[in-house]
Amino acid sequence: MPLQYINELLGLPELQLHNLLIINAEEVHLEAKPVAYKQPCPVCQSEEGVIRNGHNEPRKIRHLNLLGKRCYIVVPSLRLFCSHCQIDFVWVYEFVSPKQRYSYLFHRQTVEQALGSTAAHSARMQEVPVSTVQRMHQEALPAESERLSKQAWYEAEHTSDLVLGVDDFAIKKGHTYNTGIHNLRGETLLDVLAGRKLEDLRAYARTNPSFLALKPKAVVMDLAQMYHTWISECFPDAIRIADRFHVHGYIIESVQAVRKSVQFTLSPRAKAILKRDHRLLNPPGDRLSEKRKIQLNVLLAFSPLLRKVWEWKEAFSHWYEYSPNVQVATQGFHRWLQQGEHIDHESVQSTLKTMRNWQNEIINYHRCRWTNAIVEGRHNRIKAYQRRHYFTRNRVYYKAGILVECNRHRLSG
Ligand SMILES: [Zn+2]
Numbered sequence: 001m002p003l004q005y006i007n008e009l010l011g012l013p014e015l016q017l018h019n020l021l022i023i024n025a026e027e028v029h030l031e032a033k034p035v036a037y038k039q040p041c042p043v044c045q046s047e048e049g050v051i052r053n054g055h056n057e058p059r060k061i062r063h064l065n066l067l068g069k070r071c072y073i074v075v076p077s078l079r080l081f082c083s084h085c086q087i088d089f090v091w092v093y094e095f096v097s098p099k100q101r102y103s104y105l106f107h108r109q110t111v112e113q114a115l116g117s118t119a120a121h122s123a124r125m126q127e128v129p130v131s132t133v134q135r136m137h138q139e140a141l142p143a144e145s146e147r148l149s150k151q152a153w154y155e156a157e158h159t160s161d162l163v164l165g166v167d168d169f170a171i172k173k174g175h176t177y178n179t180g181i182h183n184l185r186g187e188t189l190l191d192v193l194a195g196r197k198l199e200d201l202r203a204y205a206r207t208n209p210s211f212l213a214l215k216p217k218a219v220v221m222d223l224a225q226m227y228h229t230w231i232s233e234c235f236p237d238a239i240r241i242a243d244r245f246h247v248h249g250y251i252i253e254s255v256q257a258v259r260k261s262v263q264f265t266l267s268p269r270a271k272a273i274l275k276r277d278h279r280l281l282n283p284p285g286d287r288l289s290e291k292r293k294i295q296l297n298v299l300l301a302f303s304p305l306l307r308k309v310w311e312w313k314e315a316f317s318h319w320y321e322y323s324p325n326v327q328v329a330t331q332g333f334h335r336w337l338q339q340g341e342h343i344d345h346e347s348v349q350s351t352l353k354t355m356r357n358w359q360n361e362i363i364n365y366h367r368c369r370w371t372n373a374i375v376e377g378r379h380n381r382i383k384a385y386q387r388r389h390y391f392t393r394n395r396v397y398y399k400a401g402i403l404v405e406c407n408r409h410r411l412s413g
Pocket of ligand 1: 041042043044045046049082083084085086
């Protein structure tokens with residue numbers, strides 16, 4: 001193939017190829033030189049007094065693969081001299097930054113791959129050392145994170161009916177916690193702040209005026225008092241919603257607590273069956289297959305108390321699904337509380353107390369039907385990210401990495 005066509009393939013108009021140094025099954029090495037003869041002096045910005053003044057060792061730059069082969073471009077490291085300013089300088093190429101061994105395009109492609117999967121995968125695809133990819137990835141993160149965050153915040157500021165989700169996630173199990181601030185409708189992660197104590201949250205609001213400038217219609221949270229206190233301070237007009245799946249979790253816990261007490265009183269055979277099939281008690285009954293329904297009925301026949309608590313749980317799902325408006329939901333909620341009062345078990349009574357304390361926030365779901373389900377999915381993404389990038393110990397890179405990981409799919413398209 002004539003070199004001029006390869007020149008076009010490379011897409012580097014500043015270069016003129018003049019020699020094919022090596023070509024084999026894996027690699028192609030091309031020798032090139034700048035099209036221009038001179039570059040302006042960095043001091044006086046003029047080419048007038050500039051002369052070429054020899055060269056240093058040529059540079060070998062890795063570029064995008066050419067026809068499936070690793071491609072290296074060998075360019076002279078030209079020395080220039082400005083007679084006006086009496087200074088030496090070296091030729092600056094547009095396709096690669098000074099002293100780098102990888103072209104900008106190669107760099108970008110490698111980072112894109114690392115963002116999409118892992119540094120190890122990108123290193124394999126690009127045939128470069130993993131440590132190099134990790135370095136490129138880390139260098140690219142802050143800018144990429146800032147770009148995506150700007151976009152996410154712009155959207156949140158310009159959304160009518162903004163609904164926020166606030167939830168915590170652990171960096172490591174049982175270790176420090178982060179609080180994530182999510183735009184639920186926009187499906188973006190707006191920010192990650194260290195901690196989940198009221199003082200951490202207040203400090204964040206103090207130092208982030210753009211957060212306080214948001215106008216959320218509603219905020220979804222679990223039943224953590226500090227989140228509700230904080231959000232009512234920041235957004236007194238927002239509807240605070242107790243997250244449906246967290247609330248439901250309390251009911252499931254009570255069902256299982258009753259199941260454990262009941263199990264204790266049964267014959268060995270019944271006990272074994274109940275233990276084996278205890279998960280059948282959790283999902284809504286109408287979502288079970290016919291076979292599972294029969295198995296469930298066996299369990300419920302073991303104990304009237306177990307049946308009662310299961311029916312109470314079913315009534316709660318029904319209340320969530322079918323309350324047509326907030327008035328009906330309010331009445332229905334009180335009926336459901338009364339139903340629970342007839343269940344003689346301390347776990348149920350303690351859950352009822354929690355439900356009564358949070359009734360407004362729970363019922364608020366029927367003013368604005370949003371849940372943090374999407375946030376839970378995002379936590380899995382963050383966990384996977386943490387496993388892949390265990391090397392990211394620096395807080396700045398860690399946060400940037402998570403923001404990129406959670407937002408790139410939604411915003412990069
Ligand atoms: Zn000069």
